[in-house]
Amino acid sequence: MERDLKAFGRAVVGGVNTLMALFAAFLFLVGYFREDPLPISKKVLALFGASVLALNLLRWLYLRSGPNALLEGPLLSQTKHGVVQVSREAIEAGLRSSGESLPEVSRLRVRILTPTKRKILIRAHYTTPEGVDIFDLSARLRRTLLEGFERMVQLDREGKLEIELVFDGFYGKVKAPKSPVEPKGKAEKNAETEKQPFTGPRYPIDLGEDA
Numbered sequence: 001m002e003r004d005l006k007a008f009g010r011a012v013v014g015g016v017n018t019l020m021a022l023f024a025a026f027l028f029l030v031g032y033f034r035e036d037p038l039p040i041s042k043k044v045l046a047l048f049g050a051s052v053l054a055l056n057l058l059r060w061l062y063l064r065s066g067p068n069a070l071l072e073g074p075l076l077s078q079t080k081h082g083v084v085q086v087s088r089e090a091i092e093a094g095l096r097s098s099g100e101s102l103p104e105v106s107r108l109r110v111r112i113l114t115p116t117k118r119k120i121l122i123r124a125h126y127t128t129p130e131g132v133d134i135f136d137l138s139a140r141l142r143r144t145l146l147e148g149f150e151r152m153v154q155l156d157r158e159g160k161l162e163i164e165l166v167f168d169g170f171y172g173k174v175k176a177p178k179s180p181v182e183p184k185g186k187a188e189k190n191a192e193t194e195k196q197p198f199t200g201p202r203y204p205i206d207l208g209e210d211a
Contacts, residue, residue: 013055020052075112075120077153086153088112098148099124099141104132106172110145122149122163127171138165 027040074085092110099108106127113121122145128137142163155161 016052016055020048075153078156079154091152094152095145095148098144099126102141102144103175104128104137105141118158119160119162123166125166125168127168129172129174130170134167141165
């Protein structure tokens with residue numbers, strides 16, 4: 001509730017600043033082309049100026065959001081057994097790991113923002129090697145981030161999740177797919193077989209029942 005009131009207050013102060021800037025520009029133009037002095041007393045102008053300064057002072061002391069207003073506090077995950085707080089750092093690290101698992105993603109930076117109380121914004125900056133279809137990759141990356149977020153955080157019914165992808169350019173090479181890992185015993189046996197040179201058939205040779 002308090003965050004919504006602050007957002008409304010910042011919007012009001014911003015609108016007042018815009019109107020006062022337009023009003024001051026209008027007075028300047030009229031005073032420039034008018035020979036007679038303007039029919040506005042100095043007290044009225046001083047009152048307007050003091051009001052604007054007071055509003056901006058209130059905005060600076062109470063309504064200001066600060067540099068990290070959209071990056072503060074954990075997210076709340078609704079579970080069957082109650083509410084669980086999940087840190088933003090853990091979510092960002094998990095989403096970055098999930099996104100970089102795609103072979104076409106060279107680098108990925110993820111930020112979790114909360115512009116409003118009910119809205120969560122995932123902003124992801126990514127790079128990819130040249131020749132990759134960024135439209136297809138963006139669709140798959142968006143789906144991967146969504147699935148990764150839902151594994152860590154369950155929003156309530158009023159919660160809204162948005163994903164914003166930013167393509168930062170081409171970089172690196174396409175990652176080679178990982179080869180399947182063989183069991184340790186089998187791998188050592190295959191290595192020994194490859195090392196031993198062929199020296200002919202070994203006796204005795206089992207010919208089976210047909211011998």
